[in-house]
Amino acid sequence: AFFFAMFEKDGQTAEKILFDIIKVHFLRPGVRKKDIPHNKGQAHTKNKKQITAQDTIPYREMSKDGICRIRKGQYSKLIRFHDISYSLASKEEQDAIFEDWSEFHNYFDSSIPYSITLRSRHSDMKKLKEQIQVVKRDDEFSEIAREYSGMVQSQLSKGNNGRLIEKYITYTVEAKDINEARVKLNRIEADIIGNLKAFGVRAEPVDGRDRLALMYRDFHGMDTELPNNVRHANTKDIIAPDRFVFRNGKYFEIINKVKGRAHKRCFSASYLQITAPEISDKMLVDFLDLNIDQTITFQIRSIEQNEAVKLVKSKVTDLDRMTIEEQKKAVRSGYDMDIIPSDLNTYGNDAKRLLNDLQSRNERLFEVTIIFLHEADTRQGLETAVFTTAGVAQKYNCSLQRLNYLQEEGFASSLMTGGNQVPMTRRLTTTSLAIFVPFTTEELFMPGQSQYYGLNAISNNVIFADRKHLVNPNGICVGKPGTGKSFSTKREITDVYLTTDDDICINDPEAEYRPLVEALGGTVIKISATSRDHVNPMDLNMNYADDDNPLGMKSDFILSLCELIMGSRDGIHAEERSVIDRCLPLIYQKYFEDPIPGNMPVLGDLYECLLKQEEPQAKHIATALEIYVNGSFKVFNHHTNVDMDNRIVCFDTKELGKQLKKIGMLIVQDQVWNRVTRNRDAHKSTRYYMDEFHLLLKEEQTAAYSVEIWKRFRKWGGIPTGITQNIKDLFASREIENILENSDFIYILGQAAGDREILAKYLNISPKQQAYITNSGEGEGLLFFGNTIIPFKDRFDKSLKLYELMTTKPEEVRARDEKRSEA
Numbered sequence: 001a002f003f004f005a006m007f008e009k010d011g012q013t014a015e016k017i018l019f020d021i022i023k024v025h026f027l028r029p030g031v032r033k034k035d036i037p038h039n040k041g042q043a044h045t046k047n048k049k050q051i052t053a054q055d056t057i058p059y060r061e062m063s064k065d066g067i068c069r070i071r072k073g074q075y076s077k078l079i080r081f082h083d084i085s086y087s088l089a090s091k092e093e094q095d096a097i098f099e100d101w102s103e104f105h106n107y108f109d110s111s112i113p114y115s116i117t118l119r120s121r122h123s124d125m126k127k128l129k130e131q132i133q134v135v136k137r138d139d140e141f142s143e144i145a146r147e148y149s150g151m152v153q154s155q156l157s158k159g160n161n162g163r164l165i166e167k168y169i170t171y172t173v174e175a176k177d178i179n180e181a182r183v184k185l186n187r188i189e190a191d192i193i194g195n196l197k198a199f200g201v202r203a204e205p206v207d208g209r210d211r212l213a214l215m216y217r218d219f220h221g222m223d224t225e226l227p228n229n230v231r232h233a234n235t236k237d238i239i240a241p242d243r244f245v246f247r248n249g250k251y252f253e254i255i256n257k258v259k260g261r262a263h264k265r266c267f268s269a270s271y272l273q274i275t276a277p278e279i280s281d282k283m284l285v286d287f288l289d290l291n292i293d294q295t296i297t298f299q300i301r302s303i304e305q306n307e308a309v310k311l312v313k314s315k316v317t318d319l320d321r322m323t324i325e326e327q328k329k330a331v332r333s334g335y336d337m338d339i340i341p342s343d344l345n346t347y348g349n350d351a352k353r354l355l356n357d358l359q360s361r362n363e364r365l366f367e368v369t370i371i372f373l374h375e376a377d378t379r380q381g382l383e384t385a386v387f388t389t390a391g392v393a394q395k396y397n398c399s400l401q402r403l404n405y406l407q408e409e410g411f412a413s414s415l416m417t418g419g420n421q422v423p424m425t426r427r428l429t430t431t432s433l434a435i436f437v438p439f440t441t442e443e444l445f446m447p448g449q450s451q452y453y454g455l456n457a458i459s460n461n462v463i464f465a466d467r468k469h470l471v472n473p474n475g476i477c478v479g480k481p482g483t484g485k486s487f488s489t490k491r492e493i494t495d496v497y498l499t500t501d502d503d504i505c506i507n508d509p510e511a512e513y514r515p516l517v518e519a520l521g522g523t524v525i526k527i528s529a530t531s532r533d534h535v536n537p538m539d540l541n542m543n544y545a546d547d548d549n550p551l552g553m554k555s556d557f558i559l560s561l562c563e564l565i566m567g568s569r570d571g572i573h574a575e576e577r578s579v580i581d582r583c584l585p586l587i588y589q590k591y592f593e594d595p596i597p598g599n600m601p602v603l604g605d606l607y608e609c610l611l612k613q614e615e616p617q618a619k620h621i622a623t624a625l626e627i628y629v630n631g632s633f634k635v636f637n638h639h640t641n642v643d644m645d646n647r648i649v650c651f652d653t654k655e656l657g658k659q660l661k662k663i664g665m666l667i668v669q670d671q672v673w674n675r676v677t678r679n680r681d682a683h684k685s686t687r688y689y690m691d692e693f694h695l696l697l698k699e700e701q702t703a704a705y706s707v708e709i710w711k712r713f714r715k716w717g718g719i720p721t722g723i724t725q726n727i728k729d730l731f732a733s734r735e736i737e738n739i740l741e742n743s744d745f746i747y748i749l750g751q752a753a754g755d756r757e758i759l760a761k762y763l764n765i766s767p768k769q770q771a772y773i774t775n776s777g778e779g780e781g782l783l784f785f786g787n788t789i790i791p792f793k794d795r796f797d798k799s800l801k802l803y804e805l806m807t808t809k810p811e812e813v814r815a816r817d818e819k820r821s822e823a
Helices: 002-009 013-025 091-106 125-131 140-160 180-196 208-220 235-239 281-289 305-332 340-360 380-397 407-412 432-433 485-498 515-518 548-564 573-594 601-609 615-631 658-681 693-700 702-714 726-732 735-739 755-762 767-773 800-805 812-823
Strands: 029-032 068-071 073-082 114-122 162-175 203-205 243-245 252-258 263-273 293-303 367-375 399-402 428-431 451-456 462-465 475-477 505-507 522-525 647-651 686-690 718-724 745-749 780-785 788-793
Touching: 013 029, 073 180, 091 180, 091 432, 091 462, 091 726, 114 281, 125 485, 140 293, 140 451, 140 462, 140 485, 140 800, 162 180, 180 203, 180 522, 180 780, 208 235, 208 252, 263 380, 263 702, 281 293, 281 686, 293 380, 293 735, 305 340, 305 367, 340 367, 367 380, 367 407, 428 658, 451 485, 462 515, 475 485, 485 505, 485 515, 485 686, 485 718, 485 800, 505 745, 515 522, 515 647, 515 800, 548 615, 548 658, 548 718, 573 601, 601 615, 647 658, 658 686, 658 693, 658 702, 693 726, 702 718, 718 726, 726 755, 755 767, 767 780, 767 788
Parallel strands: 475 718, 475 745, 505 647, 505 686, 522 647, 686 718
Antiparallel strands: 029 243, 068 073, 073 162, 073 203, 114 162, 114 293, 243 252, 252 263, 263 367, 263 399, 293 367, 367 428, 451 462, 451 788, 745 780, 780 788
16 A cells, blocks of 8 residues: 555655665675586586676677677677867857757657767876877986976876776667677667767777776776787686675675785765756766766657657646546635646646647657666765765755665666666656767877877866877968967977987077077078078979979979069069070979089079070079079078978078078078978978968969979978967968868967957867967967867976977066076
8 A cells, every 4th residue: 555655645655665675685695706617517506506706797698899788689789989179169059069969869769779888097107108208218318208298297297197088888689689789789880970970079889898898897997908819609707806896775895806815895886866847057067076086877768759749648637637526626625726836837837848848849768777876996985076066966966875675787787888787767858868968078098109188178188289189280380479379389399309300490580499499409500691591492303303303393492482583573484484494304304314412503603504594584594693692682692501301400591681582481481391301202291380371371382382292292201380479461372272171180278369369260269269369378278189179278398398398477487597607
């Protein structure tokens, strides 16, 4: 009688009480030890088989392609999906993502139960540090390498990269055998990945070994690796722990022997009881932000639409009947018949609204169980994790309830094998289910030869990325003065030097890079009218062009150089082009016959050759060249006398006068092109950094040459980066669109209001994203890496010697120079 009354009032609570009683009195907690397989020919015991650790793992077989047989006639597959920047998106973009996420849920019909699993775990920090370890050196740069490595690892410890959040979808089908299941599962897999891709979410299937590895780490620890000798016939024997211990109804333990000693981890399974009338899309994010080891699993089954409508209609009918009964009571008591209990009125309106949604809107009804599995080294740590999570649930007027005496079922339902063994369910519509948006912000952590770009301003995770993985690794770095633009560039240069074999070229119009370049053993080439460093604009190597005619492409450069020298606004005329083109094979003939540095022509050779031509146009060009050959600007009429083969070459063009600045910039561009072409055959990348990039876009010739670099460098192994503070000057050039369209790496620091508006319009930056480049401090901004947009912050340790080498603050530069003078 008690249970009949309870089921009438609250069926779910009554069901829970009933299960508790059954568990306490009939299903005693116990120890599940690992079952050792019998040897061949060994007789099986006649006694009833004891429940083993393998029996707790809820599947029968795992195939190599990732298909898991849960039980007879039931199979599942697993898909891993990645994050997108939902929290930074505009309101319109968030609404679009929410609609797409709702459509994603509506794809699953009643024949495809599925689960969404979010795993938050602390990884092995030691292994993580090894992944980003700067190469150790025993040369003169060992101190710099040690400092930089220490700085990066210090930033790693400040962040949350030790905590990894992984996202998975498990879906299940029924089939008579694995071949039929494979056809169904593969079709659904393609649909799921396609539906996620439609709103920018990357996803990929998980094969059998990876599925086993996930469970193995659950049973043995995050820092363990699945053994290589996995035979797919007895995989449970490989992955099972030494024992599961279900001591009481509130928690359980997994115990393994490590180096002869028992290692214990404590677990507890709970479920989320949704009691709030409305839930925020920030609720799930708050759960995931907790710095604890947990797995959140949404076990979901769609209710067939006709059945859902029938169910809701039945509830509406029951509520109408109850309303009529209440009205009759009111009339008999002499009250107004419109006065009925407020709860009854509220439930009636909600039920009718739900029925309307199911019949006229794109809404479906789902049975959902939300399971939390917490993990800790100690019982106290476990209780703290559960208490912290319960506090977040309470914040949203929900409650976290322990699965008392259902710990084993809760654990099994969290293992991503498929199937739900927890009976506590809640019916939710598509919209109510989709409000649990699992997306927050994208992360960038690429182990290997990657560069450090600060901390993710949202998640506090370290950003490590390798531009070589981009379709177009070309980059732009922009920021108003004082935001750390040059400092960030120098940090990347240092990182590239220490972690890769790439060559580095720098165009330095403000003489800011010398201290760092010299500290790294590089060559600083000072180009000015009085400098003793000489760079020959006629330098050419045999790989200068794609074809077997390197002179053809070099001709374009020399024509651009002559155009600048002649100061022609209309460009060089056809007759003048022909004369120059005729002279070039003549002056390079000696070098082609014997390609040694001494046979390389100089500008004076072109001048002499032009004087020998009969056309007046040749005399006109020669006259324009004369000041650069015999006059006061003859700095470029010399053979190259500096080390152009050094791994780092910096061109200091600060003291080039206004007349020589344009020509000097163009010659530097060509020298870098020479370096890139030489490195191409050696399969070596060349990084080219151009500070004050807007200066190159002011002149038609250097702007056109820059566009060629942005278009052609990629396939030759070149990675150019333009650094500037003047956005308006950039966009004043008609070439900027070509450059931005061919740049998948854009590093934006703090911006002035006008520049911010330009960037927001061109790059489609949302208001939330703009907040990170508005009144931002040093080293704060937005990173565009392909399709990924991440807000970042970078605080460099000012006590390091590296900081002293990289800073451009006037007072710190003066202090550094005074310190050197005293030394």
